[in-house]
Amino acid sequence: MFLFPNFNIHSTPLLILVLQALVLVGLLLKRYAAKKNASDAILAILLLTVSYTQICYTVGFMGWYDTFRNTKINYFLIPAGTAIAPLIYLYVKSVTKSNFKFLKKHWWHFAIPLSLVAYRFSIFTYDALQPGFNETQNGILKIELDEPIILPILSVVGFSVMLLYLAFTIQLYVNYRQKIKQYFSNIFKLELNWIRNFLIVFTLLFIYSSVQDFVGSILVDLGYKERWWLNLLMAVCALYIGLKGYITDTTKLNTLDFSFSPKQISIPELTKDDKKEIDKDAIQAISELMAQEKPYLNPDLNLSELAKQANLTRGQLSEIINSGFQMNFNDFVNSYRVNAFKGMLKEGKHEQLSLLGIAYECGFNSKATFNRVFKKLTNFSPTQYLQSQSG
The missing domain is CATH 1.10.10.60 (Homeodomain-like)
Structure with a gap:
């Protein structure tokens, strides 16, 4: 039995990739502090959310949960898809809309993940007050309420939320590509092919994750190591997204206003x-x-x-x-x-x-x-x- 930290074929690649992604989070936040581009902040939070899930798996493969068996990590492994989905949408919106500002109404996109955080803290607080909680990994509410009832519901909710947001975001991007043709004569620098690749990456990850969940719940039980491949892909994609998002200029539309409604030049009273x-x-x-x-x-x-x-x-x-x-x-x-x-x-x-x-x-x-x-x-x-x- 290996004690923490155990650097092995599963933990080491994840650790390297996650650390690099976190460096890019820092660089994006630093640039946001200097230039106040909303897209930088949203992408940084998106990367941080993806990286959080990978960190939990990384320390697991490094032997943390075997060494410290009473770790309460299960309370804080909140399904990230409900937060990642609106972040994907808002990032694309912040890039494709001129002078985008994060408004109070945008917080409604995070109603589900914020509710999940509050819910998990509530059951953690309750379980922590019960006798013997320090001697076990999961308390009574986690075992009798969360795992048999809430988690299966969250699986369906997470799938639905990601599917809907990806559809809305792809539609947003397609509409943007059509709109610039109505306004600009040269669109090569404005086509934002990086955003296309960004959406392809998350769509493929969504498909892979959905297939894995289906196989794991219906066909055969997938263990920790079998699910490692998805986490490796997510870590690679997080690094790619962070790097491309940092080096690609996504502020081309910040000083432009091409929102208008075509109007007929004719006068209604004329024949x-x-x-x-x-x-x-x-x-x-x-x-x-x-x-x-x-x-x-x-x-x-x-x-x-x-x-x-x-x-x-x-x-x-x-x-x-x-x-x-x-x-x-x-x-x-x-x-x-x-x-x-x-x-x-x-x-x-x-x-x-x-x-x-x-x-x-x-x-x-x-x-x-x-x-x-x-x-x-x-x-x-x-x-x-x-x-x-x-x-």
């Missing part, structure tokens, strides 16, 4: 023919602006800037582009950039500049965006298109 005429005039005006002023050459062009040039509100311009041109703002502007690129190829600009150099002159600001947009609008890669024109 349908009058409305159509106004729509035609508006479409013609925007077309002339794009052809004459060439605002699309500005790689940072967004809906607000173009609306100012057109003397329209953002909602009005968005409505004209979506209804009149049957495109979102991103495709609308980039179609002009692609046509400008084609025009430069006809002029022989590719003999002096690279294809990417020409793309930059036409208003694109990244190779990835240029290749993707060009392929989408022409069904050719830039190189294939040049070859087709040469032939």
